[in-house]
Amino acid sequence: MRIMEYAKSLSDVCGVANLAKDEKKLIENYGEDICKYPYAIVIGHKMIEEIIEKIPLTYNNDEYAQEYLDEYYNSHQRVSKIASKIALYIEDEGYHAIVLDVSGKSDEIDLKKPFSNKASAHIAGVGWLGKNNLLTTEEFGPRLTWATVLTDAPLEEYAGDEMESLCGDCTMCVTACPGKAIVDLPDPAESYSPEKCGNYLMKRKEENHPVACGMCLYICPYGNEKSRKLLNKNY
């Protein structure tokens, strides 16, 4: 279908979640409107590699920390623009489309709580939630920003299945996290502590540094060749 060719041409990672498959659970969590349309196109957009590679230096260099923080927000803007272009294309093809913003909301639907873009990407099977609670892909690891387009375009044949975690025995983000916010448990709801992560970021702020820390994003061997070599040596 031309819609998917177009979506793929603008994305680094792209997939389709069949929301109807998880309808009961989704409606329970988010309200009826989340299933207004049966499909969600998930769009993964790569953050700038050169900036990500400097993350280990950000702890002693505020300029690099600010650069990473800016890229974090800029990549959100870029992926939102891509999502809007795809939504317009879908409408030109005669179907409906709703873009969820980066925080998982839209004025066009009434949700009990924001629909995480990570959740739609997970349902679409383009990646898994790592121990660091980041959506992780085999090719680029967690070095992506995500957006979602809800649509009634007939995309059944493109819908994926939820992916099993490929974290396995890896504990690189657990060891590297300066806030001790990640522990070695398979379920990200238990392994990642948003409170501890937030406390670490607040501490950085109190010390007058930019509020940036992406070590768990940087270190993941999926997307980081150096980590990958270390991991292969250790296992």
Ligand code: SF4
């Ligand atoms: S952002 Fe930093 S403190 Fe928070 S979980 Fe990741 S590595 Fe740990």
Ligand code: SF4
């Ligand atoms: S660093 Fe290892 S444990 Fe952490 S998310 Fe990546 S693969 Fe999973």
